Amino acid sequence: MTSELLYESSAAPRSEDGERKVAQKRWRLLARALTRSLNFFEDEVLGKNEEISARRFTTFDLLHQVHLENEDECTWWLYTGLLEGELYEVLVRRISKCFTANELIGFNNTGNVCVWPSEECLAYYLLKNPEICRRRKVLELGGGMSCLAGVLAAKYCEPSSVTLTDGNARSVENVRCIVERNGMAGLTRCAVVQWARAAKALRQSSTAACSQEFNGEASYEVILCADCLFFDEARLDLVDTINGWLADDGVALVMAPRRGTTFREFAEAAVQRGFIARQVESYDTEVWSRHLDLLATNRDYCPDIHFPVLLELTKQKKIPPG
Ligand SMILES: C[S@@+](CC[C@H](N)C(=O)[O-])C[C@H]1O[C@@H](n2cnc3c(N)ncnc32)[C@H](O)[C@@H]1O
Incomplete structure (x- = not known):
């Protein structure tokens, strides 16, 4: 680019x-x-005031979004979905500020720009497959300002607990507001987790301690992660963080567009680390049919940067000695 x-x-x-x-x-x-x-957000352009503005493709419209009200530099939205006759709804607070180039150079703000299609597709996938999270400890990494997948899993998939995280403090603050307004504070906690710090702590200790704010539990049965694979410097830290916190019989659902070679590089790093990696493109009939439709009708739709592929990571079974 x-x-x-x-x-x-x-x-x-x-x-x-x-x-x-x-x-x-x-x-x-x-x-x-x-x-x-x-590098892989070439559909973001910098406008007159050096603000990130136009995005040409933002959503697969899997969930209906209705604007409710404004609050400082944020807006509240009602997300609803009718899936197989069941109505799902959640209140989502979105940061509506335009970020300048300088702000984007600070700690990554890409999660405050919008709810990315990968997060939307992952949320939708979990609603369609609630058994994945049922009675399980769920952790979302890099969930951005909405952690929409983790939030909807908390509300509708009967997990035993949900921990919502991002490395950006403002994103996490926003997620806290979402959790509170949806009355989910009892089951759900929010924390700033930066993968470099988490991975370092995990490498140093077998008991999975982490940052000052966040004491990671020993293990999570489900780890969610959407559109976080294009940070070259953080890739191995993210792999190690997932490895350190994923239970031996757990699954990490990582969804992201290919974005050049970044998806593949992440998958290879995960395999190198010992994970079994399963890549699925057609993970949901509705998402797949919208993808095909967009390919045929929308010239701005570019699968490489817009279509989220699912990567399932599991750990190899440990063979007992002898
Ligand atoms: C493209 S955004 C995706 C956000 C959200 N998952 C979504 O799809 O809407 C990437 C996210 O990764 C987070 N991130 C980037 N580098 C990180 C790091 N080293 N540690 C923790 N989070 C990080 C950013 O703060 C951002 O929220």
Whole structure:
């Protein structure tokens, strides 16, 4: 992708020559810093005020979204879904701020930009397959500002507990508001978890301790993770975090678009770490049919960056000695 060119052309001021050169230089630096984290978000463009704005494809419309009210830089939405005759609904708070390039360079803010289609598809998949989470300890990693999959699992899939996490403190604050407003605080806890810190703690200790704020339990039977595979620097930490916290008989459901080679690189790293990895494209008939429809009708739909593939990670059975 040519993010450098994209940012330059969309944001350089049309004023004095010298001023333009300084601006271009600045944008080149910003673009370089952003490229690594936004490399696969080429449908985000930087607008006039250096804000991330237009996204051309945002949802598979699996859940109906109705705007309820505004609150500071946030908006409240009612998400509903009618699945096989059952009505599902949840209140979701979304951060509606436009992020500047500088803000995106701080701790990753991609989870505050929107609820990404992978999160939507993972949530939908869990509603269709509630037995996956039933009576199980569930952990969501990198859930962004909604943790929609974990929140809906908590509300409808009868898990024994749900822990919702992200590395971005603002995302987690937002998730806390969602949990509270939906009256789910008893069953659900929220915490800031950065994979590098978690993986380091897990590597150092066999008892799975973690950050100051979050004392990870020994193991989770289900780990959820949506659209988190494109962070090159964090990939191995994410694999190690999942490995450290996943119960021996647990399953990690990792959903993400391919985004170039990033999905494959993650899957390979997971296999290298000892996981059994099963990749599924057609995991749900409805999602698959919408994908085919979009392919035929929507020129902005690009499966490489928009279609979430499911990766199921399980641990190899330990063979007892002797
Ligand atoms: C593309 S967003 C996906 C968010 C959400 N799962 C969704 O699909 O709407 C990637 C998420 O990964 C989180 N993230 C990135 N690097 C991280 C790290 N090193 N540790 C923890 N979370 C991280 C970001 O804060 C962000 O919320």
